[in-house]
Amino acid sequence: NILERIQGYISIEHEKALTETGKPPAYWPASGDLQVENLSARYSEDGPKVLHDISFHIKSGQRVGIVGRTGSGKSSLTLSLLRCIPTEGSIMYDGVQTEDLNLDALRSSITIIPQVPELLSGTLRANLNPFGQYDDAELNYALRAAGLFALQDELDEGRITLDSKISTGRSNLSVGQRQIFALARAIVRKSKILILDEATSAIDYKTDSIIQNSLRQELQDDVSLITVAHRLQTIMDADKIVSGA
Numbered sequence: 001n002i003l004e005r006i007q008g009y010i011s012i013e014h015e016k017a018l019t020e021t022g023k024p025p026a027y028w029p030a031s032g033d034l035q036v037e038n039l040s041a042r043y044s045e046d047g048p049k050v051l052h053d054i055s056f057h058i059k060s061g062q063r064v065g066i067v068g069r070t071g072s073g074k075s076s077l078t079l080s081l082l083r084c085i086p087t088e089g090s091i092m093y094d095g096v097q098t099e100d101l102n103l104d105a106l107r108s109s110i111t112i113i114p115q116v117p118e119l120l121s122g123t124l125r126a127n128l129n130p131f132g133q134y135d136d137a138e139l140n141y142a143l144r145a146a147g148l149f150a151l152q153d154e155l156d157e158g159r160i161t162l163d164s165k166i167s168t169g170r171s172n173l174s175v176g177q178r179q180i181f182a183l184a185r186a187i188v189r190k191s192k193i194l195i196l197d198e199a200t201s202a203i204d205y206k207t208d209s210i211i212q213n214s215l216r217q218e219l220q221d222d223v224s225l226i227t228v229a230h231r232l233q234t235i236m237d238a239d240k241i242v243s244g245a
């Protein structure tokens with residue numbers, strides 16, 4: 001079984017190599033403006049379309065909710081914004097077409113916070129700053145801004161520092177704490193587009209309100225927030241709603 005799985009991974013079709021070509025201008029992205037036109041997407045080149053001719057415009061700094069029944073394509077839309085699945089149509093991010101854009105540049109400038117964020121085994125510092133690009137002051141600021149310190153009573157280890165150990169398998173962080181932590185990563189990276197897949201019942205009311213407050217207070221005015229919403233309450237104050245059939 002192990003060999004079969006390894007064989008499966010080896011034979012997966014690779015994405016286009018991340019080359020020097022398609023590098024965006026140095027100042028890009030200067031805003032969170034996102035223009036999507038006639039976007040269609042499928043999971044494989046010959047598979048059925050799961051998104052059909054979607055068009056919308058998100059102005060820089062807008063808060064947008066994505067709603068729709070189960071299977072309507074909310075997750076597929078977020079994947080297609082990062083070009084993780086084959087797409088047709090136009091996705092223009094801060095005036096730059098993403099079709100020919102270097103995937104590394106695209107994916108390092110848009111942050112997705114999934115329902116259950118993945119963490120690496122190691123310290124909090126290593127998780128927030130895997131490539132050693134930021135100093136401790138910036139990391140501590142991001143943790144505070146994201147609201148992690150507001151939860152320290154609940155953490156088994158007591159006080160959280162950048163040296164706190166994170167374990168992956170039997171994780172010592174709850175789903176809500178992981179989301180807050182992923183939000184801190186987005187704040188450190190200064191992403192102009194943040195996609196939040198709202199956590200569902202696994203997250204308690206207190207943690208949810210900490211996340212919502214942090215999103216309202218700490219994101220810069222030019223950061224666009226796209227929330228895949230499961231609770232209507234989360235998107236009550238959204239500027240725009242994108243709704244799937």
Ligand SMILES: Nc1ncnc2c1ncn2[C@@H]1O[C@H](COP(=O)(O)OP(=O)(O)OP(=O)(O)O)[C@@H](O)[C@H]1O
Nearest residue numbers: 043047050068069070071072073074075076077244
């Ligand atoms: N990995 C995949 N391969 C092929 N088809 C997929 C895959 N993931 C999702 N789909 C299909 O794409 C369509 C949209 O699914 P998607 O997960 O985007 O919906 P969703 O609105 O996010 O649903 P939910 O609210 O349950 O998370 C569905 O018909 C689904 O069967």
